[in-house]
């Protein structure tokens with residue numbers, strides 16, 4: 125199959141949905157002639173014009189509100205927040221309006237839009253441009269939270285997100301934009317709320333999100349050489365969460381390591397751990413549930429400190445190795 | 453709506469001759485040096501970046517040196533500064549040590565923020581420089597608190613708050629200027645209008661001719677100056693600071709200038725023409741002051757060399773400085 129990058133996959137999804145559905149339009153900062161800070165919308169303004177690729181002033185609350193208002197009245201907007209960090213300025217509109225409108229109106233309205241945003245560290249952009257805030261949204265009923273880890277999923281999940289009738293927070297990762305992978309040329313959907321077994325294995329389960337899926341895959345290759353067979357599960361949609369494949373995997377392997385980039389404290393890993401602990405899969409655990417997440421600090425500027433602030437391949441290898449060695 | 457950037461009759465016109473007399477040629481020659489130090493810093497930053505010696509990003513202020521130097525010169529010791537991502541120049545003009553700035557830029561332990569902050573977050577708290585900001589408009593609401601604090605403490609300090617044209621379209625701008633107005637806070641709001649917010653030209657982002665017109669909506673004074681004229685910036689900011697010191701509240705000063713370089717590290721600049729850039733480069737703010745002072749070319753060249761030497765020394769200092777130790781990674785989150 126043809127291979128393209130993650131950012132190309134996103135652009136292709138936008139292009140194909142916009143070509144097919146006139147109610148889809150894009151709105152955000154520098155998404156037109158500039159093509160988006162990371163190039164996700166490059167060339168789209170030439171194809172669809174300024175009416176459907178709308179450059180905004182620097183007004184993140186306004187961007188979120190514009191998506192909500194248009195979604196309420198018949199459109200399927202796709203907004204872009206230039207860096208996930210800046211979505212903090214959109215929070216009221218997203219959390220107190222978008223997420224609740226349908227419920228408050230007794231189910232008589234819907235708010236179908238997608239808000240794309242790149243999160244994560246690793247580019248030296250320091251503390252205010254490197255956040256991983258996905259769990260803020262995971263805590264909010266009414267929102268959906270999607271986090272693709274491969275080009276294939278990026279395209280399929282974005283198309284499915286645009287077609288979904290709810291507000292979807294679509295979290296991309298800066299370091300994933302340039303990775304390549306097989307992506308079909310035609311339109312396809314990766315259904316929301318379907319966790320995915322990325323790599324089957326029998327000794328140990330790793331549940332990972334976004335960039336950590338890629339790092340877990342590299343770690344699994346190394347661990348395989350040591351005779352440790354790792355199963356990797358990518359939830360892909362964090363809310364609503366499909367936990368069945370995770371629980372099944374834990375029943376099979378008896379050991380689980382959860383890895384995400386966001387700060388470990390109150391991160392998504394806590395929810396996964398709790399679901400396992402609350403379920404009958406708990407009885408199958410052969411070792412304590414382990415989590416790897418970002419250190420309890422903002423992302424530092426210095427390159428070496430930045431590197432060590434979040435889980436890297438070697439951390440996953442070490443943690444998994446220790447876990448695999450534990451005997452009950 | 454038509455937009456012209458420099459309408460002579462509408463923008464504030466300083467009395468150059470009187471200002472030169474008042475400030476004295478010696479001091480103004482120092483401004484030429486200061487502006488050149490800023491430019492040399494930025495050129496070095498770009499060079500280090502191009503050679504892969506810095507990671508992250510940076511926002512260069514080449515072409516905007518007069519705003520930084522004119523505004524800082526108009527403030528007094530003990531005043532506060534809040535600035536923004538394109539902030540190297542403001543920080544230098546505020547009197548910071550160029551070696552500690554370069555060390556921060558290179559992520560070293562000796563830098564102003566111990567290598568934790570980097571280009572976008574340089575602060576020099578000892579000099580009441582409360583920091584640049586990675587968030588567009590992020591410093592504007594903080595100015596309200598600083599102004600309030602000055603008022604409560606009954607000192608004669610003023611808070612200079614610098615931000616770009618783009619920041620004026622964040623909701624925070626509106627809330628803050630209104631609060632500063634109703635409480636008569638001693639804040640000077642300096643909008644450095646360099647014609648673009650990344651790729652967004654001011655003509656598309658505003659339906660008013662001057663950003664300073666917004667002052668009227670908050671019931672405060674507003675003025676637009678030629679930001680490439682260091683004397684004009686100085687005069688307007690000084691007047692605004694005086695008003696603030698006298699309890700007459702905040703002022704919105706807009707300085708019209710231009711960003712010569714791309715927005716940040718990777719900008720193809722498809723949103724503007726080369727001719728436009730050239731046109732503005734012909735209005736070089738540093739040459740302009742040198743010209744007013746009737747400096748000889750030889751004298752000017754000497755100043756440029758002096759500025760470059762200062763930057764080379766700063767790079768040597770930074771290169772010789774240690775990286776932050778990994779064992780300190782958890783430090784500094786809580787007081």
Ligand SMILES: Cc1ncc(C[n+]2csc(CCOP(=O)(O)OP(=O)(O)O)c2C)c(N)n1
Pocket residue numbers: 153182184206210213511537538586587588589615616617618619620646648649650711715
């Ligand atoms: C809240 C927020 N939104 C978007 C950005 C991304 N961004 C950084 S600088 C910039 C343009 C700022 O324009 P302006 O305020 O005019 O300052 P200039 O860069 O022109 O000096 C943008 C969009 C950001 N850092 N923070």
Ligand SMILES: [Mg+2]
Pocket residue numbers: 616617618644645646647648649650
């Ligand atoms: Mg600007």
